[in-house]
Amino acid sequence: MAQRLWRRMGLKPPAPAALGVLLALALLALARLPPSLDHSPHLPPASSPLSPQWEGAAPLSRGRACCERPPPPPARLRRDQPPGRGRRQQRGVVGHAPLWLSDDDLQKMRLLAGGWVVSKARIPAHGQVLRVGLRAAGDTKGDTSPADPERDCQDGQCGLIKRPSDLYEVLAFHLDRVLGLNRSLPAVARRFTSHLLPYSYTNGSLRPIIWWVPDLQHLEDANNDQNSCALGWLQYQEMLKPHGPTLATGNAPCSSIPRSEWSRLALFDFLLQVHDRLDRYCCGFQPDPSEPCVEERLHEKCRNPAELVLVHILVRRSAPSRLVFIDNAGRPHHPEEKLNFRLLQGIGSFPAAAVATLRSGRLQSLLLESLRLDRELWESQGGAEGLRPLLRTIDRRARILLQYIQEHNLTVFADSPR
Ligand SMILES: *[C@@H]1O[C@H](CO)[C@@H](O)[C@H](O)[C@H]1NC(C)=O
Ligand SMILES: *[C@@H]1O[C@H](CO)[C@@H](O)[C@H](O)[C@H]1NC(C)=O
Numbered sequence: 407m408a409q410r411l412w413r414r415m416g417l418k419p420p421a422p423a424a425l426g427v428l429l430a431l432a433l434l435a436l437a438r439l440p441p442s443l444d445h446s447p448h449l450p451p452a453s454s455p456l457s458p459q460w461e462g463a464a465p466l467s468r469g470r471a472c473c474e475r476p477p478p479p480p481a482r483l484r485r486d487q488p489p490g491r492g493r494r495q496q497r498g499v500v501g502h503a504p505l506w507l508s509d510d511d512l513q514k515m516r517l518l519a520g521g522w523v524v525s526k527a528r529i530p531a532h533g534q535v536l537r538v539g540l541r542a543a544g545d546t547k548g549d550t551s552p553a554d555p556e557r558d559c560q561d562g563q564c565g566l567i568k569r570p571s572d573l574y575e576v577l578a579f580h581l582d583r584v585l586g587l588n589r590s591l592p593a594v595a596r597r598f599t600s601h602l603l604p605y606s607y608t609n610g611s612l613r614p615i616i617w618w619v620p621d622l623q624h625l626e627d628a629n630n631d632q633n634s635c636a637l638g639w640l641q642y643q644e645m646l647k648p649h650g651p652t653l654a655t656g657n658a659p660c661s662s663i664p665r666s667e668w669s670r671l672a673l674f675d676f677l678l679q680v681h682d683r684l685d686r687y688c689c690g691f692q693p694d695p696s697e698p699c700v701e702e703r704l705h706e707k708c709r710n711p712a713e714l715v716l717v718h719i720l721v722r723r724s725a726p727s728r729l730v731f732i733d734n735a736g737r738p739h740h741p742e743e744k745l746n747f748r749l750l751q752g753i754g755s756f757p758a759a760a761v762a763t764l765r766s767g768r769l770q771s772l773l774l775e776s777l778r779l780d781r782e783l784w785e786s787q788g789g790a791e792g793l794r795p796l797l798r799t800i801d802r803r804a805r806i807l808l809q810y811i812q813e814h815n816l817t818v819f820a821d822s823p824r
């Protein structure tokens with residue numbers, strides 16, 4: 407899996423010898439260390455063929471008596487305990503889970519990584535993903551009630567399991583938090599074993615699972631339900647102008663979304679080279695003939711800007727003025743000489759804190775610190791060494807973005823606390 411992943415990215419996989427050493431090191435470390443998240447490989451993934459009565463009052467002993475190992479206790483990831491540190495250092499040294507991850511993030515990550523799978527549902531027209539209801543490991547609240555998928559999801563207890571090839575969404579989540587953008591959804595990598603899931607989900611491959619937003623706002627229009635508001639490229643560009651319709655007319659499409667949100671989106675999408683939202687037609691670079699945007703004959707529309715629309719522009723009903731970033735896997739292998747600058751078009755100002763982090767020269771080390779929390783991802787990618795090429799790519803894009811900001815005399819804005 408890891409190998410295939412690297413190939414997809416056009417990167418050389420780590421040498422087998424290096425992998426062997428890493429694996430040995432990882433095993434050694436695992437033997438000695440407490441896990442950072444609930445889903446370290448030596449622990450059972452906390453999914454199981456749960457029938458409601460399985461969740462008896464004593465799931466632990468029951469698990470032990472039978473064939474399934476018990477779910478790990480919750481809250482392994484403690485803020486007062488540095489991830490990945492040796493036992494020797496545990497006492498006396500006060501470390502922290504990275505500050506850019508909120509308690510809420512950590513709680514959701516734990517649920518995604520270690521929660522029991524109690525229900526599943528297909529998403530209409532999205533064959534490649536599965537929504538699952540999760541119950542926190544050790545949670546006994548649901549003991550007597552059977553799983554109610556809809557209610558679980560309304561309560562924020564669901565996740566979306568995506569394809570193995572979407573694993574970069576986990577990286578994207580950490581990038582979002584490291585930069586202080588806070589617009590993407592908690593995501594972890596996980597291997598599933600639940601008998602509730604189809605075989606292709608339990609065959610041992612690592613998949614990303616993304617927290618399911620209970621109140622994403624969708625247009626009623628069945629052809630356009632991937633948006634909270636319908637927005638064409640030209641309208642979007644108008645809106646970005648210093649005195650554009652955002653402030654002028656309250657009822658323009660997407661007018662509840664302030665300009666600063668688009669700045670966050672553009673910065674994030676440029677670093678990851680996500681073009682689905684702002685440029686699904688690949689107008690900003692020369693796509694290969696095999697690209698979906700060419701095969702689906704979208705690219706040819708670039709000639710007529712009036713036809714271009716934005717997609718995956720989403721907000722929550724509970725927060726209509728904040729974008730929610732979904733589907734963030736992006737293009738880690740996208741070549742540097744073809745970077746899509748159209749993603750930045752019209753943006754006059756970027757969030758100061760994110761730009762400061764890009765400037766700090768610490769982006770890679772901060773990302774490593776953050777990604778280290780996700781043991782499954784970390785180990786599957788060969789740890790810091792294996793992740794390095796990917797992080798370098800992002801860092802180089804960051805430098806190119808900084809240069810762009812400078813050359814175009816663009817400004818930064820202080821992030822509003824919302
Ligand atoms: C991050 O976003 C969530 C909503 O998605 C919000 O509840 C939280 O307050 C935000 N955190 C910060 C530090 O802005
Ligand atoms: C498991 O199934 C998925 C989806 O069909 C596939 O992409 C993956 O390669 C399989 N993994 C293994 C280890 O067979």
Ligand SMILES: *[C@@H]1O[C@H](CO)[C@@H](O)[C@H](O)[C@H]1NC(C)=O
Nearest residue numbers: 810811812813814815816817
């Ligand atoms: C940026 O500012 C400099 C100095 O004021 C000016 O010479 C240059 O033309 C500006 N560049 C752009 C792209 O506006």
